[in-house]
Amino acid sequence: METVTAVIDGCKVEVAKGTTILDAAKTVGIKIPTLCYHPDQSIKANCRICVVEVEGVQLLQAACATAVGKDMVIKTNTMAVREARKTVLELILAHHPQDCLQCIRNQNCELQTLAHEYNVRENRFEHIDENLLLDLTSPGVHRDPNKCIKCGRCIEVCERVQTAAVYSKYNRGFKVGVAPVLNLGLGEVACINCGQCVHACPVGAIYENDQHEQVWDAICDPKKHVVCQMAPAIRVALAEEFGLNAGELEMGKIVAALRQIGFDKVFHTNFTADLTIIEEGNELLHRINNGGKLPMITSCSPGWIKYCEHFYPDFLDNLSTCKSPQQMFGALVKTYYAEKASIDPADIYSVSFMPCTAKKFECIRPEMNSSGYQDVDVVLTTRELARMIREAGIDIVNIAPEDFDAPMGMYTGAAVIFGATGGVMEAALRTVYEVVTGKTLQDINFTAVRGMEGIKEATVDLDGLEVKVAVAHTTGNARKLLDAIRAGEKFYHFIEVMACPGGCIGGGGQPYGTTNEIRQKRIDAIYDEDAGLPIRKSHENPAITQLYEEFLKEPLGHKSHELLHTHYTKRSLYPFSKEEK
Amino acid sequence: MSLAKEQRIVLNNYDKINPASIDEYIAQGGYQALKKALTMSSAAIIDELKASGLRGRGGAGFPTWLKWSFTAPIEADQKYIVCNADEGEPGTYKDRLIMDKDPYRLIEALTIAGYTLGATKGYIYVRGEYPQSQQSLNTAITGTKAAGMMGKNILGSGFDFDLEVFSGAFAFVCGEETAIIESIEGKRGEPRIRPPYPGTVGLWGKPTVINNVETLANIPAILNNGGKWFASIGAVKYPGTKIMTLSGDVVNKTFVEVPTDTTLYDIIYGFGGGVTGGDFLAVQVGGNSGGVLPESLLNTPIDFDSMMAAGGSLGTGAVFVINDKRDLLDVVKNMAHFFTEESCGKCTPCREGCQRLYDFMVKVCDGKATVKDLKIANGLARVMNKSALCGLGQAAPTPVQTAIKFFGNKFEEKLLQNS
């Protein structure tokens, strides 16, 4: 490896050629402030907060964009640098609302942190408020354009990672803004509600539609029987909200906290994740054996579904007709559970905790009312759950663990790995293999479909039936896969697509500022949890067997079709009519 | 009064020929340089440019031979030459004169550039407000093709070259060389970060050289007469001539092409015929990004380095004269306003700073600014100079800064009323 040596603030550094000043400074313990920089993105160098002095160069240099040169003498703490940093900060703050206390990103905002670290006590520039309208048009993601610092990070993630390309800049100079085309709302364009722009945003300009007050209202309403479900990706990330590492929070403590909050029943979406595997596995075999449309593509990720509806409507028949686990759960709570518990479904309030902002959209899709009611009443993200726990004053780290309620709290390791990219595929393979071959899997770990690689492929031998599978996470990777299939370059039987990087553990509802490094830690925690569970195959879940015996009768049967399967809608690109929303 | 003389190199054919006629251009010696170039090696042409000392006329004064020497040796499946004809600085129309009156000269120069650099495709990025220049160039491109001097295998040399006129995006910042690239690629006209420089990674990711119209227009004469001849004209370190365009309170609102050692005084009082409407107060040289200079600096020669040393800049060569009946602060306020509209808004210091500097000038003009405000404005201007992403934001404070520096008393008068 070719290296260069340089001096930063008097410290000698030796780094690989091409290393930026920003990264080189970290190696000697010097933190240079950044705002437009994001570890998973391209270098933009537009905020200019990171400028430093390089001896012999007249202009200050952006540390995020400048490679360390041979024998460079770099200074990060001179009068000129301090003046520039402070001026940039003051300029941004003077053109930014001053309501940190009420802001959803309070104590979790890159701008606020810098204002604190650089001791901005007064601002030399007069405060200017533009009073731009909030964008509340989307059920998943809201925007406060007044808070935008024009870093361009949301533009990049939406365009390059998700290839939905919702955002662009408008105007010039002081009046520059970032918004969907024609300044329409997110709910009026081909936004898939994935919330990845929420993670990209350094400030409180993009955030979830916070609905947790609605849940308090329901809990406090004595007429309501309030039940909740929780996705597998919640546990690993909720820990981070309380100062722990990914996965460090025990499941039982979250259950206890939810009871403390006031839920009448605490269930787990994993229950219907196992159910999804049974229904979807059977659907796949049915398609393969009956000349059905292939590849079959998973349908658990509502961001992906909306993406397919907007951008690849010719693939709608490839989507599995299975509802997502959340919606299967919703349909069963107000039918199966209501019946079993002798509760009028009209009195049930069904709450879903998800790592996902797109689920907020999914639960209000007009077709999601197979129980005769809106199947899931409200979806809250991991962040909203953390807010409720804090508001309730619960010390979740030290609370005594409790168990889920029966029967919809019973699950297997196969359901847990739904939370990571490749997990649904692996869970399906565990079951499909055993159902088709009648043999027991020697090694149930399908490692080929695990990990952060954008597109993963594998071929599985089911006693002579070669099943070709692929896994894509991010809709940008899904696009690549579908383009290759369209062009006839690739053939698969079964594809898993998750809209978010890393799968649900990287969802738009997870703790703010999720990066790929954090995603990897959550993935590790997910597989650890799977490995530690006694049952790791969906078809071995006794509660699922019971559900079929008592209620559904058979996979893909009449009741299943009524409650667990769905259909999709072709959507135009933009701007689209009110009915399509 | 010592009257300096005009010397026309780039404007040599001005009003002498029918701009649409290639035959008339050829009759004036046109296309001799291209023919000569096609017999020379790339390195030999660059050597000739080096000997000439030609430096950029687009405002940055970068040695042309040096820029070309980075790109010429690069092996690439495609390279580009882009002519910067965005000419967005207020009071500047030098490039238009060349494009409208002698388009074949520019086309010949671009073909030579293409040959030297190994670029088979060129773009002329012409200011959107110049439809007549676009038409003039398109006519000339058609004429050149018809004469067999553009397209495949030019004059049997084996060199292929094609040129396309690209209409600008009606924004000052689109004259910045990397913003041009973005604009041609169909994106929003915002400057890119450098490195990589366009010379290695430019248009569509290919090595690209960008030169100003006037810079290029010098090249045929340099090849015909030799680099030494060119180097002997004007200032030693910035040789040749420069077109200056005069506007404001000056008798002759005209243009001149003069050797670069001509002084500002000669331009204003000689060619310009002096000040109208009052006495001399100030002159802004180089366009709106240029310094506002006092009478004491009129003996400065216009070349790049002398102007820089005096605290101003040659810029595009626009000369805007301001008489003493004008409210200088109001004039400077308008200059500051220009940048609030023209900043692309990409980087913080310029996006926010241009507005704040303008707000400061408004406050000054309204008699509401304090000594503290002045200090804040100075600090802000310093930060913009050093931290903005591109030349626009770095130079935007110049009018305000030079006004404070050279006409501080005018500010003090206004500030006093308030204290």
Ligand SMILES: Cc1cc2nc3c(=O)[nH]c(=O)nc-3n(C[C@H](O)[C@H](O)[C@H](O)COP(=O)(O)O)c2cc1C
């Ligand atoms: C804001 C801004 C606007 C510019 N506008 C022009 C222009 O209109 N024409 C031009 O030739 N150069 C312009 N430049 C300079 C170009 O970036 C570049 O330096 C020049 O085209 C190089 O050509 P030269 O070396 O032949 O001068 C501008 C620079 C900045 C920062």
Ligand code: SF4
């Ligand atoms: S939610 Fe997803 S699709 Fe919508 S704007 Fe944000 S990144 Fe783009």
Ligand code: SF4
């Ligand atoms: S909305 Fe957020 S991410 Fe997007 S440009 Fe503004 S500050 Fe950056």
Ligand code: SF4
């Ligand atoms: S200096 Fe001004 S024009 Fe240049 S990139 Fe920054 S905002 Fe845009």
Ligand code: FES
């Ligand atoms: S972090 Fe380097 S310019 Fe924004």
